Amino acid sequence: MGIHVPSNVPMESTPFKGMEFEADEIAYGFYNEYGRKAGFSIRKEYVNKCKKTGVEGVRGKDKRDQNVKNPRAETRCGCEARLVIVLNRDSKKYVVSEFIAEHNHYLHLPSTVHMMPSQRKVAATHAIEIDLAHELGLRLKQSYELLSKQDHKNYLRSKRQRDMEHRAAASLGRYFSRQLKENPSYYFATQLDCEELITNIFWADARMIIDYSHFGDVITFDTTYSTNRDARPLGVFLGFNHHRETVVFGGALLYDETIESFVWLFETFLEAMSEKKPITIFTDQDAAMSAVIKVVTPETYHALCSWHMWQNAEKHLGHLLKTEPQFNADFLACIYEYDSEDEFLTAWNEMLDKYDVRENKWLIDLFKLKEKWAQAYVKRIFTAGMKTTQLSESFNADLKDCLRTDLNIVEFFTHFETIVNQKRDKELEAEYNSRQKFPRLKLKSSPMLNQVATVYMPKLFDLFQTEVEEVMALSILERNVSQTHSYVVGVFNQNGKYEVIWNPLDETLSCSCRKFESFGILCRHGLKVLDVLDIKLIPNRYIMKRWRRDAKDGTCDMCNV
Template structure:
């Protein structure tokens, strides 16, 4: 059979990354907030009432991306009323929590942004003092996450009463109210769409509709010589933009092919700065052959502008392995350790000493401290229980460089390789696909799955910007990570800070410019408490650190052993930027958060509206007829000059302040 491909793809190179505008947030003061922008407050502004100035400042805060609190209110000796509205990050946080190792997120950073106002004898309000600068990053457009008044309006109460009389369940009623109140972003009727013309037509119609709404939507359909659909790949603009930041390590998930669902769905999934799953493309496959996987990987690579991953996690499949070696020759392949260990009962359960083998195998895999230690323990297990003829153990031993922690921890895997699926990125569409789901139904639900993932990321962004997890030590490097990392990743760093109490550090020797330290950690190994020795090298001149546990190389989080060495050397104020991994930072403006998806509603999102208009304008320029190298050079120089101008305008206030 011959093959052909029908494709619809983005003809453009990656869009120019423009600096996003800070936005979002609502008030901590009860009441509704308008969604229109407000100009910056200045001294001398007058208002007719306290409510009016409060609404004004709440609207302004929402546009800028912070929350408002009423800081003070008092009556002066002159008979006037004075009050102060300010950023919710004002005041210093004092914890009353007894367990200081598990602090709650708090939004207090002693921020000075505020306005002071006084009420004149005629009732008018005059702003007497304004501070607009904040000492923290402003959040994204997430005003719906702020606490609001819990009081229902008269209309909503009446709706609840009528729905109750009509037999509508409470869950449906509240969902309709939340959608009506813009509680969920990007709602549409996709999930209810009944195409009724067969799966192939439904898929084609879905792609045509998506590309009409999103000019950077990419798909490729592989058909045979009788026009029968074989394989499909697709990715929307947000997936493609997210790959720029989270495509370094990806999981190729075949859960729905290999499990009871028998759904021919596979997905490319990365991990975002919160450790959450982020979709990087999907496909429907007719087979699991090497040829099919080569087609798929090559198509995905083309969609992602030729940027191959550094590492890719798959299951134990020879066809995938062959395709990866051809399409991603420089990528390191990993096998999900959790899935391998899940097969232990199936592969070894019939053995008379199964429980003992299972316990011993767990210790070999998770508690080996070096490759030689792993080899010694593995060999002893095989010999003691006469497992030389077990083909499954032979197979995974030959692939140990792809899954055993002591072999893979020298590379960055973004925490994906050894975690359980519930903690990592497998089964992205769980809850949207079941054993009875048809392809037509899946495409009706696909937008909802993406919408939920985007909502989870937006919510995590909101809390990372607007709450602060208190430090559990006085070390400067902990405060450094507190300001830089998302809440989820800062908590992981705090586990290492707290675990320093189990470590003892001593200097061993000099090796050239490197000081070698031994760190003895009292830890649990094979259900026993033992002292385990780790080796840390520190080049003080270059601030170069390395620990034999390789936690930083593996996850991007500095380990307790390195932190103990910094403490011993008196280097606790900060670490160099190299050790503050950009993948986990909350203060990076990532372009994918401003990319319009095909199911987006842009009403009320000024930043998305602006970006969408700019992208459309750039696309129009690119389509006008750039027929010569001179035309191309002229346009590229213009874009370069524009980027410089916008960057200067964005940074100039900070430069003036400095």
């Protein structure tokens, strides 16, 4: 994990050997404040050594079953950083006898230090607010939101009253002006009709634009109705961050869902994002949207949401779902299970014949779009593991929970901000946990797992560790070693074979399952070949930056894999 030394702490706030304090509590407070600025939590111990080993700061051996499904993450890592004080009996003061500044773990970001155990102190004023909230019957989540937003939104009620006195367009203009004043990088655009009335609106704050530069390789876009009393469709651009948490790239209120509105929206979205086009976009089966994506951003792969497909299947094939229990499994297998085009085509034709649905118009039209939804084709494109627009569905559900149909447009934007901030709070929590807790290696001696444990975010590490575990079940069924090494990999006496090619000249690896090309981590088949070749570390080119701990460091041009 390397050595990490705090570098952003002023000298006057940094302890040193020989420093004196009037009391041990003062020393604790000084060191705790130093930890807050540096990004680490502290705890007070008179003696902190394992009685058996004499080693400090290491969790004892886990006595639970080794097969436990979700083992508790490590929070102790043997860090030697410390401040030791001793009482000088002559001066009656506490003197620093030892100070070690180097840490063997990641330091927390300024935005997450409030989550550290030693910083979780509730101020007296906040305690009063919590008691008051409890007396008023507010739920815990509501009282937390009350605290977190109290400082900068305590005038919200009067502000809403002022907004509601103006017409929606004027209020909207005032809202956007305030946003621009607070952050000049805020982006918004409105489309006017022939009578100079607002029809479509798009907005993205600075954080959304930055997040898109890092994670906008795969996005999802969906619309929903009844977001306010005008019942305008709300469209939200979403994606996955490096924690595989939802990240928001922008929002839109549309007048309608016509080609004209979508052309304006997608052109405006790309303008806001400096013309960086996503590799893949997931949408529902809206024909107007599909036509616009093909024209506005033809380089982008347009994938159809499998969840929406299933919803449509219930409408068009409901009789089969009721009378043929196996149809459900056969239809979903055609979407998800077949890696090769031949296997997919065979299974699809068998399904049509088995249920006598060759003349079904919906299935005929769906088959024409097979490159947008069948695994055999979708695996050719980078999707970051996304298969549906359910990120959008989830976001819309969260938004509807705090909306009423009598809200004016500015109140709607206020609620939208609240939901976006909740998503960002989840990212901060995930970031904090990734630095506070360490993944539990199931094969502690594995050089490869040790390599990526400090590189991948926890969720990605868990997924990769599963691939490593599955290597043991695989066999090399065929091999052809020439200028390039070709292997056929599979599970002995089971269906499913994958071709893995290793080129020793440029150290490139490819597998017919295309997990790396589509998801961004190496597959078990490729790892099996690396193991056979006695290659114990992953080549750097196969550790994708968008899944790394430092994914948001520096600039990111959304590499196309």
